[in-house]
Amino acid sequence: SEKKEKSILLTNKELALVMTVLDELDKHEDSWPFLFPVNTKHFSTYKRIIKNPMDLSTIRSKLEGGIYKTKESFVDDVRTIFDNCETFNEDQSPVGKAGHILRLYFERRWAELTST
């Protein structure tokens, strides 16, 4: 049914919305620490400290694979990137600073795109 249909995938409008904001995050000058999964060979403690690793390429793969059923589940993964960053990195470190800047950018952009 139409209702059922709605609940198992993002509408085209929602898909366009999340793709737009994902593209903008990828292009942002401060997204460099978040483009791909953290290499746990370089950062040996990362696996133990961070329970739910997330990055922009993983989000894009999940989007292309139809994993996100709601835009909220997409937002949860984006916010996990920034929460992980705060857990592992000092606020004033290069990565820590980039995380704060990109989180602010995302939350403002998301509010602009979704506020009625």
Ligand SMILES: Cc1ncccc1N[C@@H](C)c1cnc2ccsc2c1
């Ligand atoms: C987001 C994040 N959190 C914790 C650790 C790393 C990272 N990012 C990776 C890409 C990263 C961040 N910075 C450097 C500096 C030399 S290699 C490398 C790799």
